[in-house]
Amino acid sequence: MGGYILxxxxxxxxxxxxxxxxxxWELFQSTGIEALVAYDCSGAVLLMVIFGLAVVVVESAVTSIYVCYAEDPSLIQRWDAEFFDQMSEALHQRLQYRSARAREVMNHSLDQLSDTPPPI
Known part of the structure; x- marks a missing residue:
């Protein structure tokens, strides 16, 4: 039996x-609450809530960094030049990927249009 119950x-x-x-113990056995106490999951739920709150804090910090970078990239550069370089490189790679993907989708769409016969 849990110490908190006692x-x-x-x-x-x-x-x-x-x-x-x-x-x-006698009270739990006589009322059937013994099974509820054995399967009490309030600790797990509390742990999930605490973990969720911690993740929200980290997510908010990351979002704030993105907003700062979008508004004034030089602010991030003054704050941490190495981090600025890493972030700029990651953004550059992401933009290249997106533009390459957009070209691929457009070419695929144009190929499909040229393969279909015109409607009569």
């Missing part, structure tokens, strides 16, 4: 450790 029983009843543990 501590709650001690606080509610005002009895000592052993009598409270025995009373809590």
């Amino acid at each position: 501590n709650s029983k001690i606080a509610v009843s005002g009895k000592g450790f052993n009598p409270s543990a025995r009373d809590a």
Whole structure:
């Protein structure tokens, strides 16, 4: 049985450790709550919430860096020149990929149009 349950029983009843543990166990067995206590997932849910909050903080920081870079790239360069170079290179590669992909899609579309016979 979890220590938090036993501590709650001690606080509610005002009895000592052993009598409270025995009373809590008998109470859980007689009411069927024993199964609920065994499958209590509140700790896992709480962990997910805390992890989610931590991820939101990191995501907000990254988004702020993107906004700063979009508004004034020289600000990022003054802040950290090496990071600015890495970010500029990544952006350049991404733009090249997007433009190459756009050309590929356009060429494919034009090829399909030239292969289909004109409607009568």
